[in-house]
Amino acid sequence: GQQVMQIPQYQHVQEGEDFTTYCNSSTTLSNIQWYKQRPGGHPVFLIQLVKSGEVKKQKRLTFQFGEAKKNSSLHITATQTTDVGTYFCAGNSGYSTLTFGKGTMLLVSP
Amino acid sequence: KAGVTQTPRYLIKTRGQQVTLSCSPISGHRSVSWYQQTPGQGLQFLFEYFSETQRNKGNFPGRFSGRQFSNSRSEMNVSTLELGDSALYLCASSLSGQGRIVDTEAFFGQGTRLTVV
Secondary structure, three states: OOOEEEEOOEEEEEOOOOEEEEEEEOOOOOEEEEEEEOOOOOOEEEEEEOOOOOEEEEOOEEEEEOOOOOEEEEEEOOOOHHHOEEEEEEEEOOOOOOEEOOOEEEEEEO | OOOOEEEOOEEEEOOOOOEEEEEEOOOOOOEEEEEEEEOOOEEEEEEEEEOOEEEEEOOOOOOEEEEEOOOOOEEEEEOOOOHHHOEEEEEEEEOOOOOOHHHOOOEEOOOEEEEEO
16 A cells, blocks of 8 residues: 655754655655644644645745655754644545655754 | 544543544544554554545554444544553544545544553
């Protein structure tokens, strides 16, 4: 079945440093979604990418979808303590259930 | 509109007991998925229900089961609880879970934190 792998599993940065998490699928995806889970909270939808090579920005967050639609990345510029949490990617291929990666836990030290 | 509601929020059970968790999806959503979340293991997919039918199932033992009612509300049951079942159980609803991209965005509930002692 479809598998979505996410790396790194964990990253600790100093406030102001950049952060990137990568997501790779075993199959071509029709779309990829990103979610953020704050400590003690539940995953919340951030964004969805659909087109090959698509790049979307949300303030300091940049999301990319690979040309082959099998990988994606989330990059945060100049991290802040409010960015702390676990970031999940999730994809599906056509008529299949959304498959989540295991997530990247981001810790930001002031 | 109201979000996804999970009850109870917290639960403490003894090994060997069984437990039932409930999830009320967003009105109009017909797909409900369940996940187990433990530290370091991310979101482990349990199963997905759509129109009262189990559409997909993850790799969990048969002690884990679920069902969906005609109003799309879902329950999951864990029988013969083990210490390793202690986790946050999340449910997520979506319009249909498949097909049109707009139908797949998942809305999560706050989760039920189950502790098995």
